[in-house]
Amino acid sequence: MNILAIDTSNDAMGIAIYQQDKVIAEYVSINKNKHSTRLMPAIAQVMEDANVTPRDLTKIVVAKGPGSYTGVRIGLSVAKTMAWSLQIPVVAVSSLEILALQAKAMQQLICPFFDARRGLVFTGLYQFNSGEFTTVREDQNILFENWLEQVKSLNQAIIFISPDLSIYQDLIQEKLGELAIFLPEGFHNARPSLLAIAGKDRTGEELHSLQPSYLRLVEAEAKWLEEQKEKQHE
Amino acid sequence: MSEQKETYILAIETSCDETAAAIIKDGTEVVANVVATQIESHKRFGGVVPEIASRHHVEQMTIVLEEVFAKANMTMEQIDAVAVTEGPGLVGALLVGVSSAKALAYAHQKPLIGVHHIAGHIYANRLQEEFTFPLLALVVSGGHTELILMKEHGVFEVIGETRDDAAGEAYDKVARTLDLPYPGGPEVDRLAQLGEDTLSFPRAWLEEDSYDFSFSGLKSAVINTLHNAKQKGNDLKRENIAASFQASVIDVLTEKTYRAAKDHQVNQVIIAGGVAANKGLRASLEEKFKEESIQLSIPPLWLCTDNAAMIGAAGTIAYQKGNRAGWDMNANPGLDLESYGMRGRS
Ligand SMILES: [Zn+2]
Numbered sequence: 288m289n290i291l292a293i294d295t296s297n298d299a300m301g302i303a304i305y306q307q308d309k310v311i312a313e314y315v316s317i318n319k320n321k322h323s324t325r326l327m328p329a330i331a332q333v334m335e336d337a338n339v340t341p342r343d344l345t346k347i348v349v350a351k352g353p354g355s356y357t358g359v360r361i362g363l364s365v366a367k368t369m370a371w372s373l374q375i376p377v378v379a380v381s382s383l384e385i386l387a388l389q390a391k392a393m394q395q396l397i398c399p400f401f402d403a404r405r406g407l408v409f410t411g412l413y414q415f416n417s418g419e420f421t422t423v424r425e426d427q428n429i430l431f432e433n434w435l436e437q438v439k440s441l442n443q444a445i446i447f448i449s450p451d452l453s454i455y456q457d458l459i460q461e462k463l464g465e466l467a468i469f470l471p472e473g474f475h476n477a478r479p480s481l482l483a484i485a486g487k488d489r490t491g492e493e494l495h496s497l498q499p500s501y502l503r504l505v506e507a508e509a510k511w512l513e514e515q516k517e518k519q520h521e
Numbered sequence: 522m523s524e525q526k527e528t529y530i531l532a533i534e535t536s537c538d539e540t541a542a543a544i545i546k547d548g549t550e551v552v553a554n555v556v557a558t559q560i561e562s563h564k565r566f567g568g569v570v571p572e573i574a575s576r577h578h579v580e581q582m583t584i585v586l587e588e589v590f591a592k593a594n595m596t597m598e599q600i601d602a603v604a605v606t607e608g609p610g611l612v613g614a615l616l617v618g619v620s621s622a623k624a625l626a627y628a629h630q631k632p633l634i635g636v637h638h639i640a641g642h643i644y645a646n647r648l649q650e651e652f653t654f655p656l657l658a659l660v661v662s663g664g665h666t667e668l669i670l671m672k673e674h675g676v677f678e679v680i681g682e683t684r685d686d687a688a689g690e691a692y693d694k695v696a697r698t699l700d701l702p703y704p705g706g707p708e709v710d711r712l713a714q715l716g717e718d719t720l721s722f723p724r725a726w727l728e729e730d731s732y733d734f735s736f737s738g739l740k741s742a743v744i745n746t747l748h749n750a751k752q753k754g755n756d757l758k759r760e761n762i763a764a765s766f767q768a769s770v771i772d773v774l775t776e777k778t779y780r781a782a783k784d785h786q787v788n789q790v791i792i793a794g795g796v797a798a799n800k801g802l803r804a805s806l807e808e809k810f811k812e813e814s815i816q817l818s819i820p821p822l823w824l825c826t827d828n829a830a831m832i833g834a835a836g837t838i839a840y841q842k843g844n845r846a847g848w849d850m851n852a853n854p855g856l857d858l859e860s861y862g863m864r865g866r867s
Pocket of ligand 1: 827
């Protein structure tokens with residue numbers, strides 16, 4: 288078993304190799320907007336360090352977003368094309384789920400999120416019960432204030448994980464008070480090793496139809512749909 | 522001379538709204554060519570929406586690749602190198618092709634080659650007939666109106682270009698003014714065939730010795746004429762507006778191409794790019810060069826619009842010149858044609 292894990296969905300670019308029963312290489316670099324030039328050289332380097340050739344790969348696990356549209360597309364394009372041409376399965380994992388995995392040992396609700404600007408976030412709600420993973424609330428694109436109101440009504444402690452925590456920590460504290468738990472520094476960036484582990488036992492996707500999880504319509508499309516609706520009401 | 526092994530290039534093109542892949546033999550022969558067009562998806566917006574184009578490319582890429590290999594009855598092992606459009610184009614769209622090309626090349630340890638989109642348009646002609654240098658290429662598309670002089674393979678000298686709008690852009694805007702459906706170029710061409718040049722719009726000749734173009738004045742003239750006619754309650758025939766507009770564009774393109782060809786004593790004139798599909802332009806150039814010993818090459822329609830076969834044809838030249846891209850290759854929406862042609866030269 289040789290699994291290549293790729294995550295270019297957000298600011299952190301991550302690559303890992305999982306072999307037999309352990310992670311044998313992992314590379315993380317936080318450098319916004321450089322994924323296009325840095326991904327393939329990094330993959331080549333990590334593979335070489337791990338002494339794995341493309342032919343040795345048995346599966347590719349990729350972060351499918353939400354996140355940067357371009358970033359997600361770079362990762363998915365590489366993962367899909369490589370898996371297709373090597374005839375190996377590809378598994379796609381939510382970028383929010385990958386963040387949540389950092390609290391896998393905890394019992395509480397987990398809220399991973401990425402800043403999506405103008406007060407919006409990409410977020411979801413997850414929970415682990417003795418290692419078993421459940422999605423409590425689906426990944427979504429929502430005003431963080433509204434989201435915090437919603438999850439507050441659950442009246443349970445929630446662990447917040449996000450590379451963008453500093454932007455929202457005060458707001459979370461204000462809204463949730465003692466219900467909010469923050470992981471220590473160093474636990475707020477997605478780890479490609481956890482991505483590899485999350486995908487290792489999952490069955491592959493239908494390759495051609497595998498799509499990024501954008502969680503947002505293109506503006507022009509949203510406007511067009513709105514116009515169609517109005518026309519129908521006329 | 523010893524028998525040389527054939528060269529097979531796999532090419533990918535995603536610079537705008539076509540997801541395309543092709544396999545080309547020796548730079549001159551199309552083994553397989555697949556184009557997945559998105560025109561239908563962009564029609565409702567009246568133009569290409571870059572983010573939607575990028576999303577479609579991710580949906581189509583592996584499907585198109587699978588189809589091209591199936592058609593060619595070949596595998597990646599038989600491919601010598603992977604060529605991909607590096608620019609110019611829409612950056613998000615280009616990135617899908619570049620990322621996929623890198624993945625293919627890396628997975629099978631093949632050389633990677635970046636190709637200039639316009640070099641591709643010119644080299645589309647080499648899939649029809651061999652080049653004879655020096656040659657002049659008129660490249661006309663939605664984003665380009667250029668006269669390019671070539672004295673040898675892979676080296677380009679831009680001797681004329683548009684100072685404002687590309688010819689294709691002017692076509693699209695006029696089409697919109699005439700309420701024609703997207704894509705407007707072919708619609709204007711179709712309508713023009715039914716009308717006559719009754720309005721004598723201006724021809725932008727610019728300076729006497731310039732091979733440059735300008736279409737914004739013409740575009741404004743068309744819009745103003747229509748506007749004034751409407752205000753006065755005059756009913757202008759749309760066919761005649763289209764015909765008059767087209768006549769102005771074609772006059773300038775034909776005349777400048779002819780003059781540049783004579784001045785530089787070229788042996789061949791090549792028409793390339795989407796607008797090369799224009800019936801009026803084809804007829805006018807054929808008429809103009811009828812009496813000349815200069816060979817006029819106009820590719821079939823499927824080679825004029827964006828495709829990957831042309832990228833494979835141009836990529837073969839880059840491959841033979843020894844130009845290789847690194848794994849850090851990026852999409853370059855502003856890639857310059859002349860400096861692209863100087864790659865690999867010290
Ligand atoms: Zn083009």
